Amino acid sequence: MEKQKALLIVDVQNDFCPGGKLPVKKCQHVVGNFNKYIKEFKNKNLPIIATRDWHPKDSQHFEKFGGKWPPHCIQNTKGANFHPGLELPENVIIISEGIKPNEEGYSCFEGYDENQKKFNDVLKTIGIKELYIGGIATDYCVKIACLDSIKYGYKVYLLTDAIEGIEVNPGDVDKAIKEMEKAGVKKINFHNLNL
Numbered sequence: 067m068e069k070q071k072a073l074l075i076v077d078v079q080n081d082f083c084p085g086g087k088l089p090v091k092k093c094q095h096v097v098g099n100f101n102k103y104i105k106e107f108k109n110k111n112l113p114i115i116a117t118r119d120w121h122p123k124d125s126q127h128f129e130k131f132g133g134k135w136p137p138h139c140i141q142n143t144k145g146a147n148f149h150p151g152l153e154l155p156e157n158v159i160i161i162s163e164g165i166k167p168n169e170e171g172y173s174c175f176e177g178y179d180e181n182q183k184k185f186n187d188v189l190k191t192i193g194i195k196e197l198y199i200g201g202i203a204t205d206y207c208v209k210i211a212c213l214d215s216i217k218y219g220y221k222v223y224l225l226t227d228a229i230e231g232i233e234v235n236p237g238d239v240d241k242a243i244k245e246m247e248k249a250g251v252k253k254i255n256f257h258n259l260n261l
């Protein structure tokens with residue numbers, strides 16, 4: 067049987083959490099709520115996918131090399147690890163983004179699994195049609211993951227209790243959520259999850 071629904075956990079990595087190199091203000095609720103979603107998806111034997119920023123030291127995404135951001139999520143460093151509280155299952159599918167110096171890696175659709183298979187091909191192989199998306203940061207990678215998933219033809223649910231934004235400018239998160247809704251993304255939370 068095809069597994070049509072998947073959980074997509076976007077960039078819940080140490081560097082995006084308090085104490086990291088490019089932190090949101092809080093992330094415990096994201097981790098705690100994701101653990102509830104993970105349990106549900108696991109119980110239903112549905113796939114769980116976790117994306118991660120996975121940059122080389124000289125990424126052009128970093129200020130020093132012409133980009134916008136301080137260095138973060140550098141390959142094989144503690145900052146790039148998933149948050150230690152996140153209870154990822156053993157069979158989690160890991161998608162790495164921004165792995166080459168000239169790649170920003172905002173979109174999971176530019177990412178690859180451990181066998182260098184492109185994200186969209188991974189979804190197609192499993193038969194996914196619907197994505198349940200949350201993570202960090204609402205106003206960057208989560209927004210782009212949601213908008214691109216719609217563009218690629220997936221039905222998208224935004225997990226509003228498992229997201230947190232950077233808000234470089236105040237109001238960025240609200241703006242991002244409105245943009246996602248306008249594109250067809252449906253907002254849900256754990257209480258109205260219906261797998």
Ligand code: VGL
Nearest residue numbers: 077135202203206207208
């Ligand atoms: C992200 C800023 C820079 C994200 C990645 O994962 O949302 N944000 N790089």
